[in-house]
Amino acid sequence: MAPHIHRRLRHDVVLRRLAVLRVEPLSPHMRRVTFGGPELRGFHSAAPDDHVKLFFPNRDGELVLPALGPNGAEFPAGREPSSMRDYTPRRHDAARGELVIDFVLHGDGPASNWAMQAAPGQRLGAGGPRGSHVIAGDFDRYVLMGDETALPAIGRWLEELPAGARATALVETPEAADRQALSSRGEVEIRWLARDGAEHGELLERALHELPAIAGDTFYWIAAESRRARAMRQWLDQRGVPKDWIKATGYWQAMEDEETD
Ligand SMILES: Cc1cc2nc3c(=O)[nH]c(=O)nc-3n(C[C@H](O)[C@H](O)[C@H](O)COP(=O)(O)OP(=O)(O)OC[C@H]3O[C@@H](n4cnc5c(N)ncnc54)[C@H](O)[C@@H]3O)c2cc1C
16 A cells, blocks of 8 residues: 655744735635735745635724734734634735635625625735645545535645546535636546535535545545534545545534534
8 A cells, every 4th residue: 555645844824914906706605805915925835725814804893913922822902803714725826926715605704794895905814824734646536525615725726736636526515506617637527516505414425425436545635514524534434544545624613503414
């Protein structure tokens, strides 16, 4: 069995103030925001599932960012701190000085609400990425699967695949109109699974269970609501997939009283 060496990279944590350059609707539930500004200089993202911490204006409309000191991040006293949420650097163009982030419009929450009203000239804080998990490039196939919050990472992963690499993407979206055109140099099969008004259910799980086996080694990357991501990892574990061939991450958490299955 080939060892498939993954690499973990650490980066110095930098906190930046970024300016919104453009806002584009991508689909009914996804909005693309392109950021720029002088503080983007030096930004680096080495893996498609990297994340940055975005800081949103507080209820007074102010960005209140932490200071990075010897004891970690500390917010100034006496002011409501900015809410922070994790987002994927969907595309970074160092030459143009642009960073693209795709926001899911899921309903109420500081990040989703901000994305609904985002407009050129506004500012956000962005911290990181503080590290990158670079997955070995020598698997025979990559299965990349997740709900709409995973779509930025999956889209970037497919775009960055080298020619000849094989990938199957399973993407669950709120509705069929949330499909995106994704490009790749690899040999890629994309299956779109639209919930079409149903709650987060079993679409991804069923697609995973029914995935035809192929000869060779497969790496599984999964991102979805936390309980679902955990359950899919367990299912793969129980089928004897080596732990190192699975990365399953909860990208958001349904509240206790919210049904996800
Ligand atoms: C590593 C990483 C990368 C991520 N990358 C992206 C990305 O590129 N784009 C992106 O849109 N999201 C991404 N996410 C997910 C995003 O961080 C969460 O969805 C986040 O909770 C949104 O914050 P909020 O302020 O809008 O809602 P919150 O204040 O966190 O939550 C408010 C309510 O909304 C619910 N909720 C939160 N997210 C969702 C959702 N997606 N669908 C349905 N209900 C939800 C919560 O259960 C809660 O009830 C990523 C998460 C991680 C961990």
